[in-house]
Amino acid sequence: MDDGPSRNSDTAHGEPSGNPLVQGLPIPRGEVSQRDFAELAFLHGLVGIIITDPEHRILVANPAFSAITGYDGQEVIGWDISVFHSREQKPEYHEQCQHLDLKHRWQGEVLCRRKNGEYYPELLIINAVHDAQGRLTHYVRAFIDISTLKANESQLRLKAHYDPLTGLANRLLLNDRLAHAMRRAKRHDRRFALLFIDLDCFKRINDSLGHAAGDQLLKQTARRLSRVLRSDDTLARFGGDEFVALLEHDVSSASAQNVAIRLLEALEPPFWIAGQHLPVSGSIGIALYPQDSDDIDELIHHADAAMYAAKRAGHGRYAFVDKALSRDMQAQLTREIALREALGAPDRHFRLLYQPQIDLQTGRPVGLEALVRWHPPSQEPLLPRQFLPLARSLGLAVRLDRWVLGQVIRQHQHWLMNDSPLAKLPIAVNIVDQHLLEDAFDHQPLDRFLREHAEDASWLTLEIASDSLAGEPEELQHLLRRLQRLGVKLAIDELGDGYVNFAYLSRLPIRQAKLNGALVASVARQERSQKLIGGIHHLLASLGVDCIVVGVENQPTATALIAQGVTRSQGNHFAAPMTAADLAGWYQTQQD
Template identity: 45%
Template sequence: MVLTDAAGLIVMANEAFCRIAGCECSEVAGWPVEHFFASLRTPSPIGAEPGANADELTSWQQEVLCRRDDGESMPVLMTVDALLDEQQRPHHYLRTFVSLATPSGKQLGDRHWVHVDPMTGLPNWLLLRDRLNHALAQAERADNGLAVLFIDIDRFKAINDAVGHVEGDRLLGELAQRLQKALRSRDTLARLGGDQFIVLLEKDGTAEAAQVVTERLQEALEPPFLSGSRYLLLTASIGIALYPSDAQDEEALITAARSAMYTARKKGPGRLAFVDHRLTAKLKEKHRLESRLSEAIHLPERHFRLLFQPEIDVDTGCCTGLEAVLRWQHPKEWKLPPEAFVDTISRLGLGIRLDRWVIQSVIGHHLGWLESASSLAQLPVSIRLCESHLVHDTFDRRPLDHFLRQQQLDSLAWMVLQIPSQGLSSNLDGTSHMLKRLERLGVRLTIDGLGTHSFDLAWLSRLPFDRAKINAGLTRAPHQNERNLMEALCRLLQALHIEPVVIGIDDQAIATTVSRLSCKHAQGDYYCPAISAEELEQWLSERTSARR
């Protein structure tokens, strides 16, 4: 066994690991654990949340080759468990290595210990996967059903913290014994990791049989557990998935059972739930969307289209600027902007990558306009940013101001970066430093979504914004006092020397209302929808000719 810190540096290792690795215990502290092994197979996630990214896994297994100091390698099964802090972030990792070879170096033919969870003696994820695949094949041939039960012990983390990890491990062992005794000999109980277990019910996999077994499991946990002088009550939330009605393959069955467990947990401790097909369909659609978005953002030139929407001077009708607008060229979703998927993009951690592609694409258009002496080159271009850009610790260690410097442009005075107001409220002090660094580059800054999200207006006087975008939806408020908020907001911004721009003007009625405001800049489909750079050239030429 090896304990590492969050960065993977060894804190301590036991003698058994040092024998496998062929080194002294006193020598390993401070070394990266990856120094001692090479991966043989892709990690198998244990008890992962639905849709969890690889970086978010808290428990996994994989076969590796341990590197010995004599140059030889030996096959080893490595199980990794993350030790989480109060914010559910890993602060250490516990790695358990099980040798798959004899002391002489011969690989074991009997893989029994590879498939056993050392804490409880139950089958682990590897054996469960084998048995589930075998059971699915038999069920398909015999046209039978089977059931998968996903068990999560309620509030076990709090109990584990209260009694200590050693005692918590003992309780898990006793709990596993109770669950095992409540099952039939032909059923499989496996431990996924942590306080999560799976039960595989073969042959008699009807909903009625699964419910009877589930209730028997919960009854087995009813007697209190004795820990020292304390009596502890443990309950379990259990989700049930059926083959073939809920899912037809190994991963889908476990995912469906896990989602049912979440449904059970919402009902309260010690409850059971079958698969909610609406929830399952929603989960599948969410996974499909994430997969497609991830592929699109990694190949943006193939999947996205960059358009531009003009900004208009309400008094003169002249075009005073442009906003870069992105469209996803997906068969179903292409009409929706990426802002419609901002939560998904943020969860995938891909917002910065997509924004940078937009910035570089806009720069390419601007340089082209300069080269062709187009009047478009004289217009400022606004680019919306995700709030992740406001932090210094980006995925490639290049903060936004460093990235812009690397574009090697003579001037950035034509570029306007739109900062989401919701991203400012979480860390105003840290964000203000980044905004001031951008201002020193010559970039103009706009606050986006003002009036839509809560924000401390007093901060506006301290931040280097010279423009603010306000959604025209405020003019649709049913009460006059609420509609007056738009005019009050415009005047407040002007008093702070911030130019307001009303966006989302899509019809004549809103345009008429906005024309009565003190705001002189507007944007929306009523004036001109988002169009391609080629169409923009023609639109601007025709508009200029018409005004002459």
């Protein structure tokens, strides 16, 4: 075999072989040597063959190589074999040289490039050739194009793992991804959710309009549901009119509920089937891993059972496996819907009350705080702490703030027009920290809103929760200074409950601070609380900030505050929150 490469090289260059069999001449079988058969296979076989030197430079390539790659056998002589291979090779192929050194043979699948730039997969076998002294002389590479085989394999995999009607994952692929999700969840201590979805009226449509209409409904349903889910979620057709969604990332009971709601909303618009619009709804059962089960089959079964519970409750609903959780989430959803509806017509659902702020030395009112109450139908009025966190989570708190500010501005203007003495009292309004962003609502900063609705805002005090000043955002300083230029006073609220950065506070145009919380509740009976309030009062005074203590419920508390030098207070001991009409009567009694 030592002279094999040079002989094959001559053949590859187009020079005729001296062997009559290679030239196609009929000769007796006994006269054909083993070398002749080898040369016959090299020239006429369908397997591409390349012979290289020990440095992997091509010495000769057979006609099958040209047929597969598009390169002429003569033009590639001397080329490094690497020019034919994709840069994105499997690790096994990158390590082939090491395998060749150790085992003198390598076999694997590689991605190669044809002359026209197209990439194709090939199955490659490399054998090292050594001379009689054991020295490496050549490498023989034999390969076949397996692109057709891979395409067929891909089609088989597609048929095996995907539903042919909808193109969604089928039950087999769903089980595989569920197993993968469970392994990952156990490894990283994470959760995932399984949503079992069933169409409520599929059988009626399928039976009355035919299977073609039913198939069309299933395909349209698959498209609508797919648009709701993220790219890393899995939507599978489980069978018939049943679908399953696997949610793997950032999953909680609340997020699973939100996805279920969006899936049901996606089914609400009528479907155009068989030349008519058809209303369709769905029922969804939600199972959570690991609390509902850590077994795949059992998790699917629980989600299926929850779906039937939702269906029994009425079409277009969802239910959790945990009935208590399902009730809680439904109640939460009910509250969210009610709050959204209330903020759509706030004049009908919210009321403003005003609580006086009192000078402890004279007992006379020196200011007011506007307090909002939500009046849900057939319920007692709710305090801000009972609904404001929900409004914040829904991104509705700023909308509520703007309504409150508008109501307070109109009330102050009414007092002015009627020469009411109440118009002389400053009014404090609490605002959420989102309101301090430049484009928090309708891309209209707070100072611009006030300029448009109030000619004079010097009577207005805006209260900001202390923990919203924990950071030091530069844009907040700019907004607060613009509000100050409008004459608006700025106050810190809940100083006793949250964190505040006093160094940052000293650089802001804050003129008031409201102290409340457990510290105030215990001031009458604990000397240390009294001293602490006195210390905070003096600290604020050194910064030019007035201290107002709120939540005063009795005279001993008021007496303790006076002893610590506090001059302004607010609480039910002096006056409970009241309507504007009641406030006018109360204020008159204070003047008598």
